[in-house]
Amino acid sequence: MIIVLKPEATQSDLEHILKRIEEWGLRPHVSRGEHRTIVGVIGDEQKLQAQPLAALPGVEQVLPILKPFKLASREFKKSDTVIQVGRVRIGGGSLAMIAGPCAVENYEILDTIAAAVKAAGANILRGGAFKPRTSPYSFQGLGEVGLRILHDIGQKYDMPVVTEVMDPRQVELVNRYADMFQIGARNMQNFDLLREVGRTQKPVLLKRGMSATVKDLLLSAEYILSEGNQQVVLCERGVRTFEDSTRNTLDLSAVPNVKGQSHLPIIVDPSHATGRPDLIPSMARAAVAAGADGVHIEVHCAPEKALSDGPQALLPSQYAELMRELRRLAELLGKVIS
Ligand code: PEP
Numbered sequence: 001m002i003i004v005l006k007p008e009a010t011q012s013d014l015e016h017i018l019k020r021i022e023e024w025g026l027r028p029h030v031s032r033g034e035h036r037t038i039v040g041v042i043g044d045e046q047k048l049q050a051q052p053l054a055a056l057p058g059v060e061q062v063l064p065i066l067k068p069f070k071l072a073s074r075e076f077k078k079s080d081t082v083i084q085v086g087r088v089r090i091g092g093g094s095l096a097m098i099a100g101p102c103a104v105e106n107y108e109i110l111d112t113i114a115a116a117v118k119a120a121g122a123n124i125l126r127g128g129a130f131k132p133r134t135s136p137y138s139f140q141g142l143g144e145v146g147l148r149i150l151h152d153i154g155q156k157y158d159m160p161v162v163t164e165v166m167d168p169r170q171v172e173l174v175n176r177y178a179d180m181f182q183i184g185a186r187n188m189q190n191f192d193l194l195r196e197v198g199r200t201q202k203p204v205l206l207k208r209g210m211s212a213t214v215k216d217l218l219l220s221a222e223y224i225l226s227e228g229n230q231q232v233v234l235c236e237r238g239v240r241t242f243e244d245s246t247r248n249t250l251d252l253s254a255v256p257n258v259k260g261q262s263h264l265p266i267i268v269d270p271s272h273a274t275g276r277p278d279l280i281p282s283m284a285r286a287a288v289a290a291g292a293d294g295v296h297i298e299v300h301c302a303p304e305k306a307l308s309d310g311p312q313a314l315l316p317s318q319y320a321e322l323m324r325e326l327r328r329l330a331e332l333l334g335k336v337i338s
Pocket residue numbers: 102128132183184185186207237272
């Protein structure tokens with residue numbers, strides 16, 4: 001349910017409403033808009049319907065949230081959510097330009113790549129330390145050593161860093177080194193993991209599962225939000241289809257589709273969506289044109305030697321060229337890259 005407060009409702013009206021809701025064993029989420037405050041009430045629908053919410057002082061209207069996801073829905077919050085990662089803003093007209101290698105391989109290689117993407121205009125550095133590999137014999141990532149390298153290089157280039165966390169038991173460790181958690185496609189429905197990052201106050205980049213619907217993605221975001229962490233950025237990274245000339249099929253319609261249903265920002269990862277450097281620039285431009293709040297791109301200085309996802313990495317020079325185009329496009333659309 002959504003409780004819309006009267007414009008003249010006072011702070012003590014609000015406190016009274018929150019107290020009552022908690023007494024009924026329900027969970028309130030306050031959202032302060034420019035003109036009004038609304039309170040989302042989450043919990044057992046039957047308990048909710050039994051309470052005289054409309055009779056509370058200061059309440060103007062009580063509305064049901066029709067979508068299965070509540071806190072993530074546009075009904076709950078009309079204005080676009082802006083997520084802050086370090087000094088970088090994502091959403092509401094600010095674009096995230098996330099770039100870096102698939103995996104952190106060693107200090108020197110990440111240093112070279114970070115210097116290049118920073119110079120090209122990227123504002124967040126990525127790099128996996130825990131890698132979800134299809135084969136158990138493939139490079140699995142450097143673990144904590146990789147996290148430390150990523151953190152140090154992020155500091156060196158004054159870039160916040162994002163890295164994948166695969167297991168609830170790793171959350172505390174990754175939290176110490178990263179500015180943003182990444183939940184990968186394979187873990188989008190690892191509900192214990194979603195809950196665990198939901199108990200932190202760190203931004204989360206939640207990637208769409210390869211067979212997940214947009215509704216599934218938003219319900220996964222709901223797991224994080226409902227634990228108290230409101231800082232979720234969604235990521236479209238392609239879904240599995242019968243098409244086999246690309247790694248996945250980029251569902252660009254997910255961008256306006258999500259925006260219609262949710263206030264959360266959504267970015268696009270054309271690297272994992274296509275798996276092909278020749279397609280990445282055009283899909284990145286298309287993503288920004290479609291309203292995405294940023295792009296997430298893998299870059300490597302020696303793709304043929306990369307320990308993971310080398311074939312889809314852009315060279316630093318290709319990334320710099322793409323960034324020149326994206327900056328022009330952003331300007332045309334009235335967006336900023338912070
Ligand atoms: C990655 O970002 O390196 C990755 C493994 O992505 P995804 O989870 O989208 O496959």
